[in-house]
Amino acid sequence: EAQVTQNPRYLITVTGKKLTVTCSQNMNHEYMSWYRQDPGLGLRQIYYSMNVEVTDKGDVPEGYKVSRKEKRNFPLILESPSPNQTSLYFCASSFDRYEQYFGPGTRLTVT
């Protein structure tokens, strides 16, 4: 089954404790992206990747890092999480950048 998986689905952590949210897709897509969804703000793009070792900033990259060492994986790294990064995070992938397939989301709470 074609899918985008994210782990963990729910995470509660404390300020400053490094964390990684994994994202994996099994569709051999070249394009992958991370978004955060906040009430009243919709989805905002954090980072995206056009292919292995090719990443670029989206609209809200501050406080986040990504890597794309393999085509199927695109982890999101928060080196020092802060409460304003409490949000619902979605990973997405697509063959090109157009029709994106979204993962189930990761609800992160930073206290």
Add this chain to the structure above:
Amino acid sequence: AQSVSQHNHHVILSEAASLELGCNYSYGGTVNLFWYVQYPGQHLQLLLKYFSGDPLVKGIKGFEAEFIKSKFSFNLRKPSVQWSDTAEYFCAVNPDNTDKLIFGTGTRLQVFP
């Protein structure tokens, strides 16, 4: 800056009513346009898309959208909504010379039986 506006934040309808959700974008060049839907507790799914050609595009579940270039709009329509259409709807724009997908803030639709 490029942006996407969805002016209807919350829409409440009865079953069988007609639906129109507004979407406007601010970008003067060529764009690719999308509507995504997020059902309660689920992830986003593509509803329909427009790249070029006929400005009236049909999507899944009886939805359609019309691209009006002169108005920078891509409104979503459905003649008769169902309770199962209760969801949040997001308009998204890909400016043709970028790799970004810019989302609107979303419209929450509630349909009552």
